Amino acid sequence: MARGKIQIKRIENQTNRQVTYSKRRNGLFKKAHELTVLCDARVSIIMFSSSNKLHEFISPNTTTKEIIDLYQTVSDVDVWSAHYERMQETKRKLLETNRKLRTQIKQRLGECLDELDIQELRSLEEEMENTFKLVRERKFKSLGNQIETTKKKELRAEDPHYGLVDNGGDYDSVLGYQIEGSRAYALRYHQNQHHHYPNHALHAPSASDIITFHLLE
Structure with a gap:
């Protein structure tokens, strides 16, 4: 008895969708392995399930990076440049955040105040007064505990x-x-x-x- 043709559309049932994904993934990896052995081809397959779980097939004696580097050479496309730019942008943001934090610490020690205007100085003064109030309350509480002891x-x-x-x-x-x-x-x-x-x-x-x-x- 011939098997009925499956309509190609998204499977709504989550369990059936996961089972179909697993079966067809294994079948695809099996065909890729056969292609690698029979034809001496270098194959790389990267797959992500609907839950973002990674599955990949790499030809023996090679790596995904080697495949991507070969792809860049053959197609004249720089795959890593976009990723490198994102890393550089993240680095710039972290350095700027670190610089601001260092400046704030110095300002709370009475340094680097010349670059602040009157409103910023008032805001800094209010923050330090609130901090001093919290420290003083904690000090009195510690003293009370010592007296009780x-x-x-x-x-x-x-x-x-x-x-x-x-x-x-x-x-x-x-x-x-x-x-x-x-x-x-x-x-x-x-x-x-x-x-x-x-x-x-x-x-x-x-x-x-x-x-x-x-x-x-």
Whole structure:
């Protein structure tokens, strides 16, 4: 049974369009490979799908650039000139942007002000005042945080009950201090708890007992 002729027009269904593209692309690349082998031809095929995905076929032992360079030589057309001009234009724009930014930085440092008129000077002054306001607000916030931290440290130093609590609940306060260059921790017992230690030199603790443990630095 003969296959029906397909009408050449855009396939509206996206899935069917993608399947047809893949099948015909592979068929085209297969024919290009056969042409390369049978006829010793140099073939380059560049394709972009509707989603801008690149597919290309290049004859073995050659590159796309070599094919394009050969095309330029044979047809006397400079393919790269337009691309080079676009690159040069992009470079010029970047250099101009860099120059303007450097000038703005110098102006904010009090340099390069002679070329500004009165309106530009007023605008620059307003911008710097707004910036100064933001910096000052940030400074006051940092100072407030430092003061709060200092108050907490002072509370720890003045109140022996303000400290760490052992996870086991054996002690109700921990106080750290310095003894002759080494660090020590004084631990105070709960009033209603008694503990036994292997060291018989320690007596049964009371509410006011303090045991000091020296920690090597």
